[in-house]
Amino acid sequence: MSYLPLNALRTFEAVASRLSFAGGAKALNVSPAAVSSQIRALEDRLGVALFRRHGRQVTLTPAGRKLLPGVQRGLSELRKALEEIRQDRSEGTLNVSMMPSFLQKWLMPRLVGFYSAHPDIDLRINVDNARVNFEQSDMHAAVRFGQGGWPGVKAVKLADDWILPVCSRRWLKKNGPIKSIRELQKRELMFLQSDMWDAWFRVTGESTRDSRWSMLNDSQSILMAAEQGEGIALSRWSLVARDLKAKRLVRPIDTIVKADWSYHFVAPPHYFDLPKVAAFRDWLLEHFSRFEPPE
Structure with missing residues (x-):
């Protein structure tokens, strides 16, 4: 086979x-005729049937079942190599x-600073609470x-965070x-259901985890509700530091707990x-290094 x-093979x-x-x-x-022609040519080239046809039903022969995994791996590697070459440059789209x-x-x-420093990079952001499948x-x-330790990716820690009520x-x-x-334990808290709060409840008592105001289920809506005077939100320093400085939010109690979780950059x-x-x-690392922790 020259x-x-x-x-x-793609067909x-x-x-x-x-x-x-x-x-x-x-x-x-x-x-369909083009597909049949390609399959027939491949079978002739290999000297073996790859499919059995029973009317509209199609099954793989033993040779076809043996060939399929190798072809899929090969095509996947080709796509990956082509994508790496296409993406291997300092400018262009960054997802x-x-x-x-x-x-x-x-x-x-802070984003305007990145766009100013890197005008050749077309940064496109996909927002999703789910972990992306690369x-x-x-x-x-x-x-x-x-907490880190994700398989299949390289990661660098960006910053710690702290939990506090606002x-x-x-x-x-x-x-x-x-x-x-x-x-505070006598009050209903607004917070997203998550293990990220474990450090807080170890300090304040697990029983307070049950006194959750469950009407809202996303961080932004919860902080908006707190800002509108609906109650106390359990949040993170990274999300509320600017609102506290602008006095849109206040701290009802000085207690603040370092979170078990941290921000990571992964790829x-x-x-x-x-x-x-x-x-x-590197831009994220630089700006996180300037981000002042709570007092």
Whole structure:
């Protein structure tokens, strides 16, 4: 075999993974006749049948079942190599996934600085609380909040965070000062259901975890409700520092607890050191280093 019949192998994978000639043709955007021709040429080249056809039903022969995994691996590696070459430059599109709360409360006010420093990088942000699957997306990197140790990615820690309750001045004036954790325990707290608060409840008591105001289930809405005087929100320093400085929110009690979780910059190994990925990572590290921790 003097050369690899890539078109025929690609056609074989499309049909074999769907067990349908029509489905393979649709996936490749070609006619069923073209698909049949490619499969017939590949079978003639190999000297063995790859499919059994029973009317509209299609099954793989033993040879077809043996060939499919290798073809899928090979095509996957080719796609990966082509993508790495296409992305391996210092400018162009940079796709990064992150939590919406981090984008709106910490990153957004600072983003103009990145665009000014790197006008050749087209930063595109995908907001999602779910952990991005790099193998099934076009994301180059992500900012994650967690304990680290994620498989399949390289990671660098960006910053620690702290947990604290916040509320509006109006709420505090109406409901009076809170002088102790015991008094705070009597109040309903607004917070997102998550293990990220474990450090707080180890200090203040697990029983307070049950006194959760469950109407809202996302960080931004909870902070907005707190700002509007609806109650006390349990939040993180990174999300509320600017609001506290602007006096849109206040601290009803001085207690603050260092979180078990931290911010991390993560990327697949083959993207981690791309110039544009490194530029955004280094910019984040620089700006987090300037971000003052709570007193």
